[in-house]
Amino acid sequence: MAKKPQIIQQKQIAKTRLFCIEELALKFSNGEERIFERMVSGRSGAVMIIAVTDNKEFILIREYSAGTHDYQLAFPKGLMEEGETIVQAANRELMEEVGYGAKQLTPLKSMSLAPGYFSHQMNLILAQDLYPEKLPGDEPEPLELVFWPIDEIDSLLQQTDFTEARSIAGLLLAKRYLTQEAAF
Incomplete structure (x- = not known):
């Protein structure tokens, strides 16, 4: 199983009453770095x-x-x-x-x-x-x-x-x- 990438930086780039959009700067186990965006739900599911x-x-x-x-x-x-x-x-x-x-x-x-x-x-x-x-x-x-x-x-x-x-x-x-x- 692959090792999870390391989060180098995490910041909120937008927020609504339902969602928060985050930008993640990631470093993978092979040294590659990438920027990902994700929507984070603000509730329990x-x-x-x-x-x-x-x-x-x-x-x-x-x-x-x-x-x-x-x-x-x-x-x-x-x-x-x-x-x-x-x-x-x-x-x-x-x-x-x-x-x-x-x-x-x-x-x-x-x-x-x-x-x-x-x-x-x-x-x-x-x-x-x-x-x-x-x-x-x-x-x-x-x-x-x-x-x-x-x-x-x-x-x-x-x-x-x-x-x-x-x-x-x-x-x-x-x-x-x-x-x-x-x-x-």
Whole structure:
């Protein structure tokens, strides 16, 4: 395994309310030096919840996405609050965004998004054994709930508004987990 490069200098070059951009002067073990930039998330991470109903449906949301300036179909997600565990954050976000809590929350995977540039971590959580429970959310408009049958994953993948890589990864990891669970 390669030795991590030495950080010679680290400085903040821009900051927003969500991200901090840093410049890193690095020296690699072979003597090469390079300047890298990275976005450092200012929070504890985030959660994405793949909720499954007793009727064997995924619960998705359709919400406005500023990056594409369009409405996208995705799994509910949100930032973790200070002091929350991954499971607590997932259950809170589920209640805020879809109006359900979950008695069974299973961490599936912690993922990075473009680790060459971002420090942000997204924790994928499978939520089962749902019950009605609503908390006030922070969305600027009501979210559209979409219930999608688990056995129609291929048609979900073909939806033109289901494009977020994290949601696609969550869908496939949940499908694998649920298939293995059903085999026992």
